Amino acid sequence: MFFSNKNILIGVTGGIAAYKSAEIIRLFKKEGADVRVVMTESAKEFITPLTLQAVSGNAIHDSLLDVKAEAAMGHIELAKWADIILISPCTAETIAKITHGRADDLIGAILLASKADKYIAPAMNMNMWSDSSTQENYNTLLKRDIAFIGPASGEQACGDVGPGRMEEPSNIIEFIRKSFKTGPLSGKKITITAGPTREQIDPVRFISNNSSGKMGYAMADAAIEVGAIVNLISGPVSIKPNKHVNLINVNSAEEMLNKVIDSMSDSDIFIGCAAVSDFKPSDYSDIKIKKEDMDDIDIHLEKNEDILTYVASEFTTSYVVGFAAETSDVKSNAKRKLKSKDLDMIISNDVSDKSIGFDVDDNEVNVITNKETIFLKKDKKIRIAREILKIISLNIQV
Ligand code: C5P
Numbered sequence: 001m002f003f004s005n006k007n008i009l010i011g012v013t014g015g016i017a018a019y020k021s022a023e024i025i026r027l028f029k030k031e032g033a034d035v036r037v038v039m040t041e042s043a044k045e046f047i048t049p050l051t052l053q054a055v056s057g058n059a060i061h062d063s064l065l066d067v068k069a070e071a072a073m074g075h076i077e078l079a080k081w082a083d084i085i086l087i088s089p090c091t092a093e094t095i096a097k098i099t100h101g102r103a104d105d106l107i108g109a110i111l112l113a114s115k116a117d118k119y120i121a122p123a124m125n126m127n128m129w130s131d132s133s134t135q136e137n138y139n140t141l142l143k144r145d146i147a148f149i150g151p152a153s154g155e156q157a158c159g160d161v162g163p164g165r166m167e168e169p170s171n172i173i174e175f176i177r178k179s180f181k182t183g184p185l186s187g188k189k190i191t192i193t194a195g196p197t198r199e200q201i202d203p204v205r206f207i208s209n210n211s212s213g214k215m216g217y218a219m220a221d222a223a224i225e226v227g228a229i230v231n232l233i234s235g236p237v238s239i240k241p242n243k244h245v246n247l248i249n250v251n252s253a254e255e256m257l258n259k260v261i262d263s264m265s266d267s268d269i270f271i272g273c274a275a276v277s278d279f280k281p282s283d284y285s286d287i288k289i290k291k292e293d294m295d296d297i298d299i300h301l302e303k304n305e306d307i308l309t310y311v312a313s314e315f316t317t318s319y320v321v322g323f324a325a326e327t328s329d330v331k332s333n334a335k336r337k338l339k340s341k342d343l344d345m346i347i348s349n350d351v352s353d354k355s356i357g358f359d360v361d362d363n364e365v366n367v368i369t370n371k372e373t374i375f376l377k378k379d380k381k382i383r384i385a386r387e388i389l390k391i392i393s394l395n396i397q398v
Helices: 016-030 049-056 067-073 075-081 092-099 106-113 126-130 132-143 169-179 214-225 253-264 307-314 330-340 381-397
Strands: 007-012 034-039 084-090 117-122 146-148 152-155 161-165 189-194 199-202 205-207 229-234 246-249 269-272 279-281 301-303 319-326 345-350 362-368 373-380
Touching: 007 016, 007 075, 007 106, 016 034, 016 049, 016 084, 016 169, 034 049, 034 075, 034 106, 067 075, 075 106, 084 092, 084 106, 084 169, 092 106, 092 117, 092 132, 117 169, 126 132, 126 161, 132 146, 189 214, 189 253, 199 279, 205 279, 214 229, 214 269, 214 381, 229 253, 253 307, 269 307, 307 319, 319 330, 319 381, 330 345, 330 362, 345 381, 362 381, 373 381
Parallel strands: 007 034, 007 084, 084 117, 117 146, 189 229, 189 269, 229 246, 269 319, 319 345
Antiparallel strands: 152 161, 199 205, 279 301, 345 362, 362 373
């Protein structure tokens, strides 16, 4: 799953090799990528938009000036969306257009607007390829950090033999795989818990806590950025998750535990960010308790299973990270928990300081392992999350 979480935009132009773009899309998708396709009008003479829509799983983009298409996902949005842009096959005409920075069609406009890594897989008759204008265009584009894949040499559709064939799909994927830098946790599976849990007393009342889920969701975002495949098991929060995250919604600690166990069967890393309720009511009333029926009420609470401790003891080959929100002796309490829960890492923060911790955008933490303590000074939760993921990546490599 080398391309998991990666957005790949494939531009298909009008050459006989356009039929091979279906295979290129299939190979990228097999490696976990999200693929969108832009077609020129002449490409549609060689392969139908319906075929490429079916293999990519997304509607085809083909027009710069269509109001409806631009409203759905405009050329600037597509340009920003893409991590990689591959034009395959790329005709002599499109190479010439790109060289001159033309933006009179969708592919040209997206290429100008995008900061993505750009690749061209040329396909044309050998004489068109070796013609001095094409060669000049090719050399100009090489200087602009556009990588060329191929063309390959061999028998051509027109019967000529020489350079101009589009590289085989598997070679194109391999070339991009070698040159594109993904994150240090590329393809690793991470289970993250986030948010509070709700322990129901009756159908309308519950015990819960103030967790907003912001830190857990930031950890999920940061994990996606470094290439991980993320299962985010979340209690009720009001945050929109990253679209690459596999979100699993739960309510109670017991539900969270069950989903964590399922997810950990193939996870490499567990990050327990959730503020799991330590206790739950021993009895659940499946009808609403009526205040008219009683003057007071005793709710007996019993302990919930500690999910983090459970994961650390049952999934011993995984790297297990906990969070410790403390109000006093922050570091020493966290170190105690690192040992007692048998964790690989614990992140401690002081929730008595209202500017960090629960329901705010900033955090300040200590990242504690058995060998070191790293202080991360107050910053946005996403930046703190990125630093924590960096430290985790370094630790799991040793
Ligand atoms: O012991 P304490 O609750 O302070 O530990 C906090 C850490 O333990 C957090 O990582 C939290 O997600 C986890 N935890 C858990 N299950 C519980 C209670 C806490 O996974 N029942």
